[in-house]
Amino acid sequence: MQKAFVTGWPISHSKSPKLHRFWLDHHKISGFYEAVAIEPNNFREFLTTLPNSEFKGGNITLPHKERAYEMIKNRDEAAEMIGAVNTVWMQDGKLLGSNTDAYGFSANLDDFSTNWRKKKNALVVGAGGASRAIIHALIEAGFSRIHIANRTLERAKSLSDQFGEKTTAHPFSAVSELLCEAELLVNTTSIGMNGNNEDVMPNFSSLPTNALVTDIVYTPLQTPILKQAALLGFDTVDGLGMLLHQAVPGFEKWFGLKPSVTPELRNHILESL
Ligand code: ATR
Numbered sequence: 001m002q003k004a005f006v007t008g009w010p011i012s013h014s015k016s017p018k019l020h021r022f023w024l025d026h027h028k029i030s031g032f033y034e035a036v037a038i039e040p041n042n043f044r045e046f047l048t049t050l051p052n053s054e055f056k057g058g059n060i061t062l063p064h065k066e067r068a069y070e071m072i073k074n075r076d077e078a079a080e081m082i083g084a085v086n087t088v089w090m091q092d093g094k095l096l097g098s099n100t101d102a103y104g105f106s107a108n109l110d111d112f113s114t115n116w117r118k119k120k121n122a123l124v125v126g127a128g129g130a131s132r133a134i135i136h137a138l139i140e141a142g143f144s145r146i147h148i149a150n151r152t153l154e155r156a157k158s159l160s161d162q163f164g165e166k167t168t169a170h171p172f173s174a175v176s177e178l179l180c181e182a183e184l185l186v187n188t189t190s191i192g193m194n195g196n197n198e199d200v201m202p203n204f205s206s207l208p209t210n211a212l213v214t215d216i217v218y219t220p221l222q223t224p225i226l227k228q229a230a231l232l233g234f235d236t237v238d239g240l241g242m243l244l245h246q247a248v249p250g251f252e253k254w255f256g257l258k259p260s261v262t263p264e265l266r267n268h269i270l271e272s273l
Helices: 016-026 040-052 065-071 077-082 101-112 129-140 153-163 172-181 224-231 240-246 248-255 263-270
Strands: 003-008 032-037 057-060 087-091 094-098 121-125 145-150 167-171 184-187 212-215 235-237
Touching: 003 016, 003 248, 016 032, 016 248, 016 263, 040 065, 040 087, 040 094, 057 248, 077 094, 077 101, 077 129, 087 248, 101 129, 101 212, 101 235, 101 240, 101 248, 121 129, 121 172, 129 145, 129 153, 129 184, 145 153, 145 172, 153 167, 167 172, 212 224, 224 235, 240 248, 240 263
Parallel strands: 003 032, 003 057, 121 145, 121 184, 145 167, 184 212, 212 235
Antiparallel strands: 057 087, 087 094
8 A cells, every 4th residue: 555644733724634644545655645743843854754664755844845855866857946845756766856836836727827928027925935846837828028027036036046037036025016917917925815915915907917916825716806807808817726736746656547636626625614
C-alpha cells in the first residue's frame, strides 16, 4: 500500500487529507494519506529519515516549505524559482522536491477562462510566498508586464529583482492607477480573508472591460474583492481551484494516476470550509 502525508505546524486545519482521500476512494486505490504534525525543531529529522520511512512522499506546508527547499537538493524548476518546496517524492532512492502552487494557479484559471494566457499585463497585489508562485506562473504563461504592488515596497522590489525585467515593483498606494492597464488582477494577500481589512482595496471601475479578477483567498469563497469585481461586471475566478489543482501532481507521483478536479471534489471540499 502506498502511503503519503501532509506535514505542517499546526496541521489540523489542512484540507489535504480530505482532498487526497476523496481521490483514493474515487479511484478505489488502497492507499493512505495522513496529516503529520511536526514542530519546526523536529522538521530536519523528519525529512532526513523520510527516505527510510513507510512514505512514498507527501506535501509540506507552513512553516516548513522554505526549510524543505534548503534541505532538498534535487528540486524542479518551479521549486527553484519559488524558493519553497510543497511536494516531495522518492525516485530511484532519492528525495525529490517540487512546488506545485504555480501549476495549481494556472490550472485553476484554465478551468474558468479560455483566454487568460493571451493576456499580457497583470497586476499582482501582495509580495509574500504566494505572490512568488503566481509571478512564476504568469511568466510561464507568457505575461510580459507584471506589476507587483505591496504594502511593504521592499518586498515587492525584492521579488522584482529576482524575476527581472518583466516585473515592476510598486507601493500599495499605486494600485488605483495600475488598475486601468491590468488585464488580469490577482490578489495574493490576506485582504478579505474572514472579513479582514475588506475596505483596503480601491474601487475597480477603472479596470479594462475585459479584465479577469482572481483571488487566492478561498475563505470566504466570494471574497469582497471578487464580489466587487462581479458587481462591476468583470469575470472572476475564486481561489478554491488553486488548492485543488496544486494537489494533482503529488497524487500522481505517489499513487500512479493523474486525478481530476471535478465539481464533485469541489463540493466535497466546500462542505468543510
Ligand atoms: P503568503 O506566504 O501567504 O503570501 P505572507 O508572506 O505573510 O503570506 O504575505 C502576505 C501578503 O499580504 C504580504 O504581501 C502582505 O503585505 P506586507 O508584505 O506589507 O506585509 C499582504 N497583506 C497582509 N495584510 C494586508 C493589508 N491589510 N493590507 C495590505 N497588504 C496586506
